[in-house]
Amino acid sequence: MLPTFANPLESLDPxxxxxxxxxxxxxxxxxxxxxxxxxxxxxxxxxxxxxTYQLPPGMAIVPGDILSVPFGGRQLGAIAxxxxxxxxxxxxxxxxxxxxxxxxxxxxxxxxxxLLQRVAQYYCTPLMQVxxxxxxxxxxxxxxxxIRLNRAALPDAPKGFHPAAQQLLDKLQSQKSGDYTxxxxxxxxxxxxxxxxxxxxxxxxxxxxxPPAPVRPKLRQAVTLVQPDGADLSPRQxxxxxxxxxxGGELWLQDLLQRCQVSSSVVKGLAQKGWxxxxxxxxxxxxxxxxxxxxxxxxxxxxxxxxAELTPDQAKALAALTTLxxxxxxxxxxxxxxxxxxVYARAIAPVLARGQSALVLVxxxxxxxxxxxxxxxxxxxxVRVYHSALSDGERYDTWRQMLSGDPQIVIGTRxxxxxxxxxxxxxxxxxxxxxxxxQDQPAPCxxxxxxxxxxxxxANCPLILGSATPALDTWAARASVPSPAALLTLxxxxxxxxxxxxxxxxxDMRRELQQGNRSIxxxxxxxxxxELRSQRRQGILFIHRRGHSTFVSCRSCGHVxxxxxxxxxxxxxxxxxxxxxxxRCHYCGYGQTHPNRCPACESPYLKHFGSGSQRVVxxxxxxxxxxxxxxxxxxxxxxxxxxxxxxxxxxxxEADLLVGTQMLTKGIDLPQVTLVxxxxxxxxxxxxxxxxxxxxFQMLLQVAGRAGRGREPGRVIVQTYSPEHPVIQAVQEQQxxxxxxxxxxxxxxxxxxxxxxxxxxxxxxxDNAAVKHTADLLAxxxxxxxxxxxxxxxxxxAIARVDNRYRWQILLKADTFSDAEREMFKALRSHVxxxxxxxxxxxxxxxx
Numbered sequence: 001m002l003p004t005f006a007n008p009l010e011s012l013d014p015x016x017x018x019x020x021x022x023x024x025x026x027x028x029x030x031x032x033x034x035x036x037x038x039x040x041x042x043x044x045x046x047x048x049x050x051x052t053y054q055l056p057p058g059m060a061i062v063p064g065d066i067l068s069v070p071f072g073g074r075q076l077g078a079i080a081x082x083x084x085x086x087x088x089x090x091x092x093x094x095x096x097x098x099x100x101x102x103x104x105x106x107x108x109x110x111x112x113x114x115l116l117q118r119v120a121q122y123y124c125t126p127l128m129q130v131x132x133x134x135x136x137x138x139x140x141x142x143x144x145x146x147i148r149l150n151r152a153a154l155p156d157a158p159k160g161f162h163p164a165a166q167q168l169l170d171k172l173q174s175q176k177s178g179d180y181t182x183x184x185x186x187x188x189x190x191x192x193x194x195x196x197x198x199x200x201x202x203x204x205x206x207x208x209x210x211p212p213a214p215v216r217p218k219l220r221q222a223v224t225l226v227q228p229d230g231a232d233l234s235p236r237q238x239x240x241x242x243x244x245x246x247x248g249g250e251l252w253l254q255d256l257l258q259r260c261q262v263s264s265s266v267v268k269g270l271a272q273k274g275w276x277x278x279x280x281x282x283x284x285x286x287x288x289x290x291x292x293x294x295x296x297x298x299x300x301x302x303x304x305x306x307x308a309e310l311t312p313d314q315a316k317a318l319a320a321l322t323t324l325x326x327x328x329x330x331x332x333x334x335x336x337x338x339x340x341x342x343v344y345a346r347a348i349a350p351v352l353a354r355g356q357s358a359l360v361l362v363x364x365x366x367x368x369x370x371x372x373x374x375x376x377x378x379x380x381x382x383v384r385v386y387h388s389a390l391s392d393g394e395r396y397d398t399w400r401q402m403l404s405g406d407p408q409i410v411i412g413t414r415x416x417x418x419x420x421x422x423x424x425x426x427x428x429x430x431x432x433x434x435x436x437x438x439q440d441q442p443a444p445c446x447x448x449x450x451x452x453x454x455x456x457x458x459a460n461c462p463l464i465l466g467s468a469t470p471a472l473d474t475w476a477a478r479a480s481v482p483s484p485a486a487l488l489t490l491x492x493x494x495x496x497x498x499x500x501x502x503x504x505x506x507x508d509m510r511r512e513l514q515q516g517n518r519s520i521x522x523x524x525x526x527x528x529x530x531e532l533r534s535q536r537r538q539g540i541l542f543i544h545r546r547g548h549s550t551f552v553s554c555r556s557c558g559h560v561x562x563x564x565x566x567x568x569x570x571x572x573x574x575x576x577x578x579x580x581x582x583x584r585c586h587y588c589g590y591g592q593t594h595p596n597r598c599p600a601c602e603s604p605y606l607k608h609f610g611s612g613s614q615r616v617v618x619x620x621x622x623x624x625x626x627x628x629x630x631x632x633x634x635x636x637x638x639x640x641x642x643x644x645x646x647x648x649x650x651x652x653x654e655a656d657l658l659v660g661t662q663m664l665t666k667g668i669d670l671p672q673v674t675l676v677x678x679x680x681x682x683x684x685x686x687x688x689x690x691x692x693x694x695x696x697f698q699m700l701l702q703v704a705g706r707a708g709r710g711r712e713p714g715r716v717i718v719q720t721y722s723p724e725h726p727v728i729q730a731v732q733e734q735q736x737x738x739x740x741x742x743x744x745x746x747x748x749x750x751x752x753x754x755x756x757x758x759x760x761x762x763x764x765x766x767d768n769a770a771v772k773h774t775a776d777l778l779a780x781x782x783x784x785x786x787x788x789x790x791x792x793x794x795x796x797x798a799i800a801r802v803d804n805r806y807r808w809q810i811l812l813k814a815d816t817f818s819d820a821e822r823e824m825f826k827a828l829r830s831h832v833x834x835x836x837x838x839x840x841x842x843x844x845x846x847x848x
Contacts, residue, residue, distance in 0.1 A: 035083035043077040043140040050081055054098040064106030066139050070097045077140030109422035111458050124825045124840040125444035134418035136395040149178030153203045164195030219280040221253035227275045236266050314339050317490040321347045324462040331478055332466040334492030336705020340466045344428050352407040356425025360411045363434035364666040365389045366643035372411050386412035386419055417448040424459035427452050432465040433698055438845045445841040469698040473754040475740050502707040502714030504732045508723045520619055525677045525717045529624055532656045539675030541659045542703045544683045545612040556603035563590050567801040588803035617659050632660030665702040671710030681720040689847050690752050693727050697739055700731045757817055760844040761810040765836040768806040774836045775808040778828055789814045798848040
């Protein structure tokens with residue numbers, strides 16, 4: 001039998017999507033007959049007020065519906081906010097235009113609109129930008145103007161008119177359909193506007209609006225047998241009937257045609273005789289990879305049943321979590337390998353049993369296959385995945401399934417914090433310290449941890465923040481007793497099965513150089529790598545940069561190859577399969593072939609400095625040719641499903657060593673890894689950012705925690721030219737609390753978060769003088785209106801130019817920022833010229 005999916009939007013009670021405010025509830029009551037107009041938020045830049053539209057006769061709308069509405073000369077997407085029975089006398093009702101259509105029914109659960117408004121207010125962002133971030137792509141769309149030939153009015157040999165009109169006509173006649181977008185024609189024909197006016201006046205062409213094409217449910221033709229016996233059939237038709245009988249009475253049309261090797265006319269003939277029905281049926285688009293078979297498959301049996309018993313620390317933490325039936329933020333502070341995932345799973349089980357849902361957020365798309373496989377082994381088809389690597393259709397279908405209200409677990413990255421689960425019973429942020437939970441650009445610059453806190457408050461459910469190296473903001477908020485105002489801390493100080501933490505060996509690379517070792521690998525690391533293959537074990541090699549070399553410099557004149565569009569050096573890459581060398585900018589994407597001579601002095605002596613993941617793999621091939629390596633960075637994981645494929649290959653033993661960048665530090669669980677090597681720790685230490693020490697400590701301790709998670713003990717080797725650095729010493733001791741307390745004291749003395757709040761204003765534009773002038777004006781205005789706020793700048797950003805856009809910054813510091821101050825920040829946009837863009841980053845994590 002073919003699967004049948006109920007449309008969750010059809011079965012959903014409209015009041016489940018009603019706003020929690022009294023005003024919103026009143027609007028829903030209007031939906032039953034009194035409303036004649038609807039106020040909608042239109043998806044148009046600069047259109048932040050609500051616009052009123054007429055309800056056509058027979059059209060039923062509830063708040064949250066996605067609409068198609070006329071706006072000027074365009075057809076735009078809009079969201080119904082509230083229904084109106086009476087309009088102010090000042091409005092001319094005859095001039096109000098009607099709603100064109102309801103694109104799709106309400107995509108909001110209860111209270112969802114309040115959450116979006118809170119995000120917009122706190123992060124100083126226009127409401128529609130928050131809506132576009134929250135909804136799956138494709139629901140809101142913008143129409144485009146098209147021009148087509150009016151062949152009926154076109155003479156046989158048109159001539160004697162404007163040259164631009166002739167070019168337009170030639171272009172339209174060159175295509176069979178005679179139809180192009182106006183945007184395309186403007187690029188192809190100089191003076192296209194004047195030419196179009198002449199063609200329109202003559203009636204030879206037509207201008208029309210192509211409505212937006214939102215994502216729709218995916219349909220397939222299904223064939224159902226309705227008359228299993230009888231006569232009057234051809235031999236081929238009888239064969240089709242027999243195949244349908246053996247298949248349970250239903251098959252997809254394409255599958256049926258392939259099995260029987262017949263044309264569609266045979267099946268249509270059966271339908272005309274009343275033997276079968278051919279009907280479109282929805283097919284849910286699912287993430288690539290499906291169930292099981294991915295990373296973690298080798299431990300799926302253990303995860304499916306759960307360990308025989310929990311450790312005392314796990315049992316204590318779980319007992320505390322299961323008693324929480326209301327809002328309570330919880331920090332689950334557990335060392336790497338302490339079994340935090342098992343605690344999450346056991347805490348989620350009673351939530352599903354109560355008919356509620358759970359939301360699990362992870363920092364990296366590459367982690368979702370592993371976590372999904374492990375959760376699906378236990379919870380089956382109740383597990384859904386939602387992140388930006390899915391196609392628009394997959395995200396659309398998953399969103400609709402979430403709206404059904406069925407008990408389910410949604411696993412996803414930052415954007416999944418907006419998952420529309422109507423009955424939310426638990427939220428989990430795994431690796432909550434990770435900076436990828438914060439969006440820098442485009443707006444809204446929200447932090448998933450903050451939004452998850454608000455969602456948990458709204459749903460009155462617990463929020464679990466899990467990490468071995470919590471963010472210092474989180475650590476400073478901890479408490480020893482449950483309280484909605486403070487963070488309850490639960491500890492997992494030991495690894496499961498009493499496995500020891502791997503010892504960390506720090507290698508002074510200065511001494512290696514003094515003793516004649518010019519390799520990027522220390523002698524200690526080389527020996528450890530050589531043992532991997534002979535002992536049939538696996539290892540991880542971490543390097544903080546991708547590519548081959550950090551920069552290319554001329555040894556004759558010192559010239560450094562830089563990006564022509566950014567104030568940054570180009571990174572050297574080798575494409576061995578294609579047989580060429582290239583230089584790439586990791587900020588704007590610019591690339592060029594590697595020159596044979598210095599462009600400044602024509603010297604052939606170009607040298608590559610620094611090491612990236614590509615060079616590490618190349619050096620390994622030269623020094624340890626028998627070692628099988630896989631590279632795991634953003635260059636090798638661009639394709640959909642590549643994260644899962646690479647980690648699965650490694651888990652199945654196809655390689656001895658996994659060489660990668662920061663993605664390797666984000667909670668990947670590979671029990672067979674016994675060695676972790678850090679090639680160059682120094683690249684993490686010396687950055688012009690007050691969070692540099694915190695990030696370096698977290699990253700190094702997290703990657704060290706990948707070793708020794710299985711039965712065999714682990715070992716970690718950290719190479720550095722600064723072994724005396726406080727961060728390196730703290731990592732070697734593997735003690736989080738002393739490091740956190742020392743760093744917090746330093747933050748407090750300087751007046752940085754979590755003791756004071758920050759807002760970063762980022763300005764950029766093509767004209768450096770215009771950007772600087774705008775920054776100066778905004779700084780003066782802020783000082784005049786908000787003299788109580790500390791203002792640093794304006795100043796050029798650390799990288800002053802990216803993609804030909806000059807960048808300036810203004811940093812604002814205060815104990816807290818009031819709602820009135822946030823409104824003032826939003827109002828600054830009206831003083832910024834169109835040639836300059838302004839991004840307001842509240843609680844910034846990146847000041848570079």
